[in-house]
Amino acid sequence: MTTISNETTVGDGIDNVEGHPTPELPATLSTTPAKKKKRGLSRWLPPLLVFLGIVVVWYIISLFVLDPHLRFLLPLPQDILFKGFLDPLSFNALMVALYQTVIVAMLGLAIAIVIGVIWAIAMSQAKWVERSLFPYAVILQCIPILALVPLIGFWFGYEFPSRVLVCVMIALFPMVNNTLFGLQSVDKGHRELFKLQGANRWTTLGKLSLPAALPAIFAGMRISAGLAVVGAIVGDQFFRRGTPGLGILISNYSSRLQGEQLFATIITAALFGVVVFWLFGLLGRRAVGKWYDFT
Amino acid sequence: MTVTAPAPTNTQTSTTDVLLDFSNVEMTFPDGTIALHGVDLVVKRGEFVTVVGPSGCGKSTLLRIASGLETASNGVAQVGTDRIGYVFQDATLLPWRNVTANVELLAELHGESKKDRAAKAREAIELVGLGGFEKHLPKALSGGMKMRASLARSLTLDPELFLFDEPFGALDEITRERLNDELIELFNAKQFAGLFITHSVSEAVYMSTKVVVMSGRPGTIVETFDVPFPPTRDPEVRFTPEFAALVGEVSHALRKGHGNS
Ligand SMILES: Nc1ncnc2c1ncn2[C@@H]1O[C@H](COP(=O)(O)OP(=O)(O)O)[C@@H](O)[C@H]1O
Ligand SMILES: [Mg+2]
Secondary structure (H helix, E strand, O other): OOHHHHHHHHHHHHHHHHOOOOOOOOOOOOOOHHHOOOOOHHHHHHHHHHHHHHHHHHHHHHHHHOOHHHHHHOOOHHHHHHHHHHOHHHHHHHHHHHHHHHHHHHHHHHHHHHHHHHHHHHHHHOHHHHHHHHHHHHHHHHOOHHHHHHHHHHHHOOOHHHHHHHHHHHHHHHHHHHHHHHHHOOOHHHHHHHHHOOOOHHHHHHHHHHHHHHHHHHHHHHHHHHHHHHHHHHHHHHOOOOOOOHHHHHHHHHHOOOHHHHHHHHHHHHHHHHHHHHHHHHHHHHHHOOOOOOO | OOOOOOOOOOOOOOHHHEEEEEEEEEEEOOOOOEEEEEEEEEEEOOOEEEEEOOOOOOHHHHHHHHHOOOOOOEEEEEEOOOOEEEEOOOOOOOOOOOHHHHHHHHHHHOOOOHHHHHHHHHHHHHHOOOOOOOOOOHHHOOHHHHHHHHHHHHHOOOOOEEEEEOOOOOOOHHHHHHHHHHHHHHHHHHOOEEEEEOOOHHHHHHHOOEEEEEOOOOEOEEEEEEOOOOOOOOHHHHHOHHHHHHHHHHHHHHHHHHHHO
């Protein structure tokens, strides 16, 4: 990034053209070379070494510690790869289940985001609304969702809608909480700036509070996204009708002692969680990174 | 808001030239803090009045009442225009908007067309010497440049009454002096009514046509000084004995007022 030198040039420019005094040099941007992300070997080597260490220990346990007939407890890595992932039958089942889980998690997340943001906006409009509604957000967060699962099954059946509902309930609180926090942490000076111009509450919401809350909203989204993945897999294991997702696959494989497939499915679920976390971090940086240090 | 102030003693100014008229203004906050007590203050078009006083004496409260953010708990606070510029100590720029979008904000909030507000913003940005920085985000600007952007934002209102709450207090000496000169230039060009708060006595004397000294809390006006220097200030005026003498007098009044509290 060469913004700093650009600005200097532009600043000198107006001095010459318009006869204005040169504005002071801009503050140093946060992109000094020292802060630039380290790329290459020094960054990737340490985690790579840890990974290799884990693989070595894995092989030792799998080959020398476990009895051959107990090897399903920790199958050899190449068996997980070839039997669990690449075997056409397993691969097919895995992809279908992954697709199903992605749909459930993302739909649940989308609903949680919409409800959460609206809920928080409602609470930010008046203290009495907040006092009336916030306790329910906390209660939602505190009830063990698993305790509600039988009820959800009674009411909404044992298929897709119930799985989505579990996702929504698990992912909702961070959205409500973060959005509310964001909306309420608007700078007092900014509020007064809008008030002085007689801006009404909707203008203030659209042009001030919501933009100011975006970093908090995106941080909430990233947390909720991770929870939605958990919700999708948990919901799966209770509501077993309809297309199986990763959760059903995991319980099936474990009950059939299919270690290779079980490990492949668990690894897939973990990777899905990691990808979602990374994706929503990226989304946040894209959305507000220009003006906010979104980490 | 209309001015119903009594006819001013100076026959040459019409009533519409009185843009701020405080008489016996008091401010007691709900928690019992008495911030202002019996404040009488008039600011006319073409006057640049600076208020100095110890911190916590109610200077900001004075401006907040003038702007309508706060209502006086007693007395009469009249303001003769709704075109009020208000520059805070912080630049209060919206960090997600670039300079142009920040400067356009007030016109945008008043529902003006894209074209009108773009034109206003362009003119204001040129006036404060920020040309070339239109697309910069606030975080890429220095403190002085942020203040310029904030000033430009207020200028788009074409204020008749311009309130400044220690706007340059956080800036370094050199930047502050440069902005002082530019603000004087702006004032001479636009002839608004200025009410400027500072804690620097020499800035007060340098900037204004009139210096008002406030006592410690509860703030009240203890002394008023007319500044005799010509409106187009030569920076060199700071080094004249007359300037030093006036700074001395104001400082003295300030110390006396502080002692009373
Ligand atoms: N909303 C408020 N409630 C109670 N006290 C306040 C409030 N605003 C300001 N004050 C008090 O009033 C006094 C004057 O404040 P202020 O006008 O900000 O002083 P200054 O700008 O001269 O430093 C201070 O003692 C401050 O603590
Ligand atoms: Mg103050």
